[in-house]
Amino acid sequence: MTGSDRRPVVDLTDEEARLRLPLKWGVPDDVIPAWVAEMDYAVDPVVLEAVQRMLADGITGYPLFGWDPELAQSYAAWSARHFGWAPDPEAVHPVVDVTAGVRLAIDVFSGPGGVVFPTPGYNAQFGLATITGREEVRLDVPVSADRAEVDLDRLDRLFADGAQTLILTQPHNPWGRVFTRAELEGIRDVVVRHGARVVSDEIHAPLVLPGAEHVSYLSIDGTHDHAVAVVAASKAFNTAGLRCAQVVVPSTADRRLLADQPMSRNDSHSPIGAVAARAAYDLGDPWLASLVERLDQQRALLGELLAAHLPEVRMRPLEATYLAWLDASAYGHDDAAGVALERGRVKVSPGESYAPGTTGQVRLNIATSSDRLVEIVERLAKAWT
Ligand SMILES: Cc1ncc(COP(=O)(O)O)c(C=O)c1O
Known part of the structure; x- marks a missing residue:
């Protein structure tokens, strides 16, 4: 897509961000928020207009039950x-x-056995297995490893010991990794050997940065009878509050099972979110291309800023997402996020909330203006060094 076909990414001012992103920006005025996964950018006008048109037309009825063909x-x-x-x-x-x-x-879809949750893992999904009545089985990846990978031998042992499901996060938050086809095939082979299931959370798929390529787990041969993917436009298009994601169920037998569920199991998506998702999918490419370019620039800027101000911080290569995993343990603060907030007035996410029991790691959200990113890293340097 050429530059002239694009719609630009527009930075929000502090005042706009405080109004539009009440969770992320619900911090004291002197704090810069760089934590929850929302972006300090205006929503693509095409998506916003679709929602505004819907409400202007007075469309406030129930969404379609079950399948929405459009x-x-x-x-x-x-x-x-x-x-x-x-x-x-x-x-x-x-x-x-x-x-x-x-x-x-x-x-x-899953059997009653445990659910393997690779950690560090997306913090809101801790405890998710437990509320389905299953054991949460952690598959720890060393937080300091230069390249985070699923250890297939350990996965094999966890399934041999009775686990029956893997939550795969592809691309991964907070690892910043995009799994390769070969890695996904390796995971598939282990899963198939044990007759296990995969739930592939692919919310970050639109946010793969130059240099990597998203491969859906469902595009791998031999996955359709044991896997679903959960996808959404909401993360890439900054519309998390509008409430609509999609679950992709490739097996017809699984689809029959889903259709037979009591309605109360899945009756909560919003038609506003569905309209936003359709606009994003149908019309959002010119904006998404600008976004990915902007995030690529932010990634490069972060690398330069760290080299200049925090040379002891180790950062895993960010292949996707706008969420950088920083190992600041060299600076000696166990609670690096707490110190960042207290001394630097920057709110980052504590690594411990993704990898319980670890210290000295934080997750930094870089989807903001370049000026704010400069200020964030300067403040982190002041706080940590
Ligand atoms: C991997 C992952 N899954 C799910 C979510 C949350 O998605 P939702 O708000 O649609 O539940 C996030 C949010 O950042 C995420 O990083």
Whole structure:
């Protein structure tokens, strides 16, 4: 896509961000928020207009039950354009959000055995296995490893010991990794050997940065009878509050099982979120291209800033997402996030919330203006050194 075909990414002022992103910016005035995964950028006007039009037309009724053909078609076409692979539209079903979709998939499709959750893991998904009545089985990846990978031998042993499901986060938050086809095939082989299931959380797929390529777990041969993917436009298009994600269920037997569930198991998605998702999938490419370019620039800027101000911080290569995992343990603060807030007035996410029991790590959200990123790293340097 050439520059002239693009729609630009527009930075929010502090005042706009405080109004539009009440969770992220619900901090004292002297604190810069760089924690929860929301971006300090204005929503793509095309997406906003679709929602505004819907409400101007007074469309406030229930969304369709179950399958929404237009949303399903939009996702399938988008996936084909971006990833060279598309599910059958009949596989794509709305859910309220990705976390609910992961839970729904485990509730409906998984056996009663434990759920393997690689850690560091997305913090809001700790405890998710437990509320489905299953044991949460951690597969720890050393936080300081230069390249985070799923250890296939350990995965094999966890399944041999009775676990029956893997939550795969692809691309991974907070590892920043995009799994390669070969890695995914390795995971598939272990899963198939044990007759286990995979729930692949692919919310960050649109946010793969130059140098990496998203491969959906469902595009790997031999995965359709044991896996679903949970996808959404909401993370890439900054519309998390509008409440619609999609679960992609490629197996017709699984789809029958889903259709037979009591309605109350999955009746919460918002038609506003569905309209936003369709607009993003159908019309959002010119904005998304600008976003990915901007995030690539922020990634490069972060590398330069760390080299200049915090040379002892180790950062894993960021292949996707705008969430950088920083190992600041060389500076000797166990509670690096607490020190950043107290002394630097920057709110970052404590590594411990993704990797319980660890110290000295933080997750830094770089989806902000370049000026703010400069200020953030300067403040972190002041706080930690
Ligand atoms: C890997 C991952 N899954 C799910 C979510 C949350 O998605 P949702 O708000 O749709 O539940 C996030 C949010 O950052 C995430 O990083």
